[in-house]
Amino acid sequence: MEILFIYLLKSSGLITLFFLAYYFLLQKETFFTSNRWFLIAGLITSALLPLLVFTKTIWVEASATAIDWSHIPAVIPIKKSTYEIDWFLTIGMIYTLGIMGFLIRFGLDYYSLTKVFKGKTIQQQADFKFIDVNEKLAPFSFFNTIVYNSALYSRMELENIIEHEKVHSEQKHTVDVLVTRLFSIMFWFNPIIWLYQKAILQNLEFIADSEALLKISDKKAYQITLLKITTHENCVALSNHFYQSLIKKRIVMLNKNQSKKSNSWKYLSILPALIAFVFLFQINVVAQEKVKETKSVTVIKNSADIANGKESSNTHNDTVKKTVTVKVIKNGDTDEDTTIYIDGKEASQAELDALDANAVKTMDVNKNGQSSTIKIITKNSDHIPDETEIYIDGKKTSKKELDELDPNMIAQVDVQKSDANNTKRNTIRVVTKTRTQTENNGDKPNPPTPPQFPKGPLLAAPQMSNLPAAPSPPKNIKDRKSMAEFEEKMKEFEKKMESFEPDMTAYEKKIEEIMAKREAIFEKEMKKYEKAMEKYREAIEKNN
DSSP: OHHHHHHHHHHHHHHHHHHHHIIIIITTSSOHHHHHHHHHHHHHHHHHGGGOOEEEEEEEEOOSSOOOGGGSOOOOOOOOOSOOOOHHHHHHHHHHHHHHHHHHHHHHHHHHHHHHHTTOOEEEETTEEEEEOSSOOOOEEETTEEEEOGGGSOHHHHHHHHHHHHHHHHTTHHHHHHHHHHHHHHTTTOHHHHHHHHHHHHHHHHHHHHHHHTTOSOHHHHHHHHHHHTTOOOOOTTSEESOOSOHHHHHHHHTSOOOOGGGGGGGGGHHHHHHHHHHHHSEEEEEEEEEEEOOBOOBOOOHHHHHTTOOOOBOOBOOEEEOOEEEEOOOOOOOOEEEEEETTEEEOHHHHHHSOGGGEEEEEEEEETTEEEEEEEETTOSOSOTTOEEEETTEEEOHHHHHHSOGGGEEEEEEEOOOTTOOSOOEEEEEEHHHHHHHSSSOOOOOOOOOOOOOOOOOOOOOOTTOOOOOOOOSOTTOHHHHHHHHHHHHHHHHHHHTTHHHHHHHHHHHHHHHHHHHHHHHHHHHHHHHHHHHHHHHHHHHO
């Protein structure tokens, strides 16, 4: 048990060492594939290096004085009645219980994963298997199986998602996920292993993003897809999900300049620490004692000497080397910043995560030294400069029409910023789904999404705290005097209530105006929807 305890401590130390090297030196570099192998090598090294022990032998001279054990009196041990806790056994039991608990959780996660596959129709394309589910799940891949819900995404978004998941499948990222999960079970007591696992999963997403963008022409649309997927939080364990809770870092990495090759020296920075670990913990010093043993040997020259009485018993000493092994245990000491702006106001990570992807109009990511800036403008914002040129489906339009455009109808957004001398105006080009659907060659178009009635806060009702309290009727309604007083009070109450009627009438009129405006907007959107439906029917007829 003690040996296992020491092994776990050494391995945990090495895991911490590799994680610190990645966190402080490598996580901001764009060497995503090299980072993948560095992190996996860290786990393998942490598991094997503590098993590799080097032996160093030191020869020491034997002591001149020997101990005469016959003169040492025997001592009879006295058993103590006090109970002592076996701490190694206690810690071992706790460790075993933790292993069993996480193994049970691993089994349940695997069962949940297989439950998603059970009874589903599988479409085989080349080396990939595609499963289109009805559940509201975030897209994910497990080895060469890719799972998604096509009803939740547009055609372009689905293509972006599939390209991303294909990278996970082709590069066998599921193996990394499973290996990391097993290490997390074995070293569950070490908090660094959970950060290590998160770093590996995060780097796998960076790899998939960078490789997918090589096959995707619209980088901005891909980033908008990332934002949309963040609303689907139902992820399946033991898989590579398209969604991870690191949207900010993924967007930054997508827009980051490639790291210089000269920064590759950082991978070698771990070697001095590993060498120091070996010298401090993996060398057993063995002391071997030189012990001299003397034995007498009688040498008889020949039989003639014996006959003449000249038996000479010459003795000489032979030195025999004995070794005693002593194990010596040496003691040693084991030991980006991103600013987010939404509609011109600095926001937090939580506000970015909570942002509806359909509300995003433009997004700009700038890298300045070690800091990054994400600027997002929503569709309901007034932060678009007046001189910005806006095109919808190739036709120049106004900012108001852009604001009134149904977010569900937007297929892609392209933003071109003016140069440093402002010789060019900012340009926003929006392509709607209806246009892209009808221009596809032979593809079956998707029906347009019907508009929703505009929502929003209404005006606050007039202050009612000054309303008079209605008088209470008398208990005895046959009492004429009491009833006469009650009628007088009711007349006064009605007069006071009449004074509130103008405010209530004005309030009702304003509410009617607001609702009339919303009805007008809705009718306008319905007309657009009807036109889109006409184009959709025409496209269906062409396909038929």
